[in-house]
Structure formats: structure tokens, C-alpha cells
Amino acid sequence: MEHLNTLFSTAKVDAESFTALLDQEHKALVDRDMPALELLLAEKAPLVTSLAQHDRAIITYCQQVGIQPGESLEHHLATTQTAELLNTYHAFKDALQRCKTANERNARLIRHSQQATGQLLDLLRNQGESSQNIYDSQGLSSRSGTPRNLTKV
Template sequence: MHDTTLLQLIEDDFAPAQQMLELLQTEAIALLGRDMPLLENLLARKQSLVILLEQQGQRRSQLLASLGLSQDREGVQQLASQSQLGERLMQQLDALSKLLADCQAINERNGRSIQLQQNSTANQIRILMGGESPSLYDARGSTSPLAKPRTLSQV
């Protein structure tokens, strides 16, 4: 009975996890194009999927805990070893784990892309504002005006 419930909980996660993977792939493209309206839309949809996946994960953990099993892969293996559905249970768990690992990898890549864009933007703003430019001296021996911060209207 509990094995069937756990299997159903795992299988119920496939659709939202697949949707998450697709959203993350779309996000990668939107990040390259700096499509802010699309990114905002994706963020809202991602947040709802994260909440759903967390709730499902909590249900699985609660089920395993109620059986006195650890709330990880080892606990599922213990349950699977005592079940006729054991092989299918582990196959589905492995498939879901791979899908979620793919989501995590794309999410990390998107995070690095965001950091790179933030650094690039900060560098561009610093250049426009005249900050951290080399100290240059003019013919009179005073510091060049290039080294002094400027407002954007003076750039």
C-alpha cells in the first residue's frame, strides 16, 4: 500500500519537473536576449513549480518517516526491497532524480550567465561614471579629469 502511494507521489512529480526543465531552457534563451518581460513571466511560473515540487517532496519524506525509514534514497531502497513494485519504484526514482539533476545543471548555468551579465553591466557603468580609471597627469602635473567620477549627463 505505502509502496503504491510512494510510486504515485514520484510519478506525480514528472510533469512539474519536466515543465521546470522546459522553463529553465527557455530562461537560458531569454537571458541571452535579455528579454526582461519574458524573464519575469518565467520567474513567476518557476516559483509556483518549485513550491509544488517542494510540497511533493515533503509528502514523500513524511511517508517514509511514518514507516520509520530514512527520508532519502536509502529509505526508498529499503521500502522497494520489501515490495513487488520495488524495481519500478527505483526506476521511477532514478528517472526523476536525473530529470531534477538536469534542472539543477541548467539552473546553475543560468545563474552563471546572470552573474556574468551583472559583472559586465557593473563594469560598463563604472566606465561610464569614470570610476577606477588610471591616474593620469596633465602638462601641469595635476590629475587628469578622466580620473574624477562624472555624472552620466557629463559622459
């Protein structure tokens, strides 16, 4: 039991640390601070490794007692272990959920930035819907179809 309590406590601390880095990453993404993002990536790598190790240890425990991770684990802990261990598990699960939420928030921001950048690149390449038929590659076309010089536009 002490092993599980230590495992869940350590995993909770790592999840909280990862969430803090994700919050810093969010600020760096909003500020478009690429050097900060590179540093955060380096800081996140050991925590990802550590969280993966915790996951493997939890899966190993579940296999040893013949249950599935998730709800079966929670039920197992509620029925066979102490309330303290169950509380530690719930704290770990809550920290993991906050981590997941922060990661999804950053992923949405990254996707949005990629789409906006892609649209801007399309406009620059004269491939976007709003820029079609305004200029050709020499800057000589207009919506009315009458060619005009780029300097007169």
C-alpha cells in the first residue's frame, strides 16, 4: 500500500509540475515567444518521461491484481485499500485532469495559430478565397477583369 501511496503522490506532483509548464507554454504561445517555447520543451521532456513511468507502474499494479486501469482501479482501491490511499488517488486523478485540460487548451491555440498562419500564407501566395481574382502573379488583375497596374490599385 505504501508503494501505491508514494506512486500516486509522486505522479500528482509531476502532473502539477507539467501543468505549470503548460501554463507557461500558453503564455509563450500567446506572446509568440519562440525562445521560451524551446526552453519549455526541454523542461517538459523529463516530466513526460516520468509521467510515462508512473503510467507503466500503475498498469503493472493493475495487471498484478487482475483489474483494468481506470474505474476498476478506483473501485479496487475503494474496496480493498485505505481511505488515505483512495484520497491520494483522487488527488492524482484531479491533477491529471487539470494537466489534460491545459494540454488541450494549448493544442487548440496551436491549431488556431497554424490555421491563421496558413490563411495568411495563402493570401500572400494569392490562393485564398478573399484574394482570388484581385491580382495575378504580376499584380495586374482586378475583380472587374480589367487589368490595372499594381501601383494604381
